[in-house]
Amino acid sequence: MNDTEKANTEKVEIIEKEVDFGFENDSTSKYSQVFFVKPRLKDQVGFELTWNKDGKKYISKTKKLQGKLLRIEQSSYVYDKEMIETLKFHIEWLNKDKKPVLFILGTSYTSVVRNLLNSLLSCKEPIDKISLTLYENKEGYASLYTLINGNKSEWKYTWKALNEMIEDIKHPKTGKVLQRDYTELNEYLKDELLGMINVIIPEHKVVIPEQSADNHFKDDVSNKSDVVTESEEESFFGPDDDDFEIDTN
Secondary structure (H helix, E strand, O other): OOHHHHHHHOOOOOOOOOOOOOOOOOOOOOOOEEEEEEEEOOOOOEEEEEEEEOOEEEEEEEOEEEEEEEEEEEEEEEEOOEEEEEEEEEEEEEOOOOOEEEEEEEEEOOHHHHHHHHHHHOOOOOOOOEEEEEEEOOOOOEEEEEEEOOEEOOOOOOHHHHHOOOEEEEOOOOOOEEEEEOHHHHHHHHHHHHHHHHHHOOOOOOEOOOOOOOOOOOOOOOOOOOEEEOOOOOOOOOOOOOOOOOOOO
């Protein structure tokens, strides 16, 4: 047996040690606070924010979000054996203490989100600042007022053009529309977004995980005992209000 073979037969002590490289927390570690945001399209239309502080989960509401759009993440989760496609918009804002906070707006493909994507697709330059105001319109439906770089956004596609990609599922006898299938339209908007993401967010890194089950965006926490409900923000912010602030005290 030569020296090499002898060395290979000697027992080597193996020490198992868990090392935290911070990969999962790297994107949010610089922020003084991270808010997980869900749009509420019925019953007190607006954005619902949750965040963790001192071991408790807090909830607050606001009509408006604004800041620098950093990233758009495509994700999904399984609900009742059905795959639900989602989007997460990462928006950075400096609070009143000039400390960066992060809003992660998580949502499925709703009419409001499709309108937002249509607005983003109309952009021909990087988005330095985006302002989203979610409100109830005169007809009683949720609507989104979007400002991009201080200007009211426009749609790239008309509603007539988008409507052609929506399939009406009708009753076989009466012909009454039972449901509308937005699958083709959602896929089209997603592909269009991927095609121009580096235009509107030049530093963007595309994140398309196979599956994500982020409880921040699908759990109903309203009945949990560790939830502290903050007072709702009553004021309706103007088109582009630099005094925009979320009270977390």
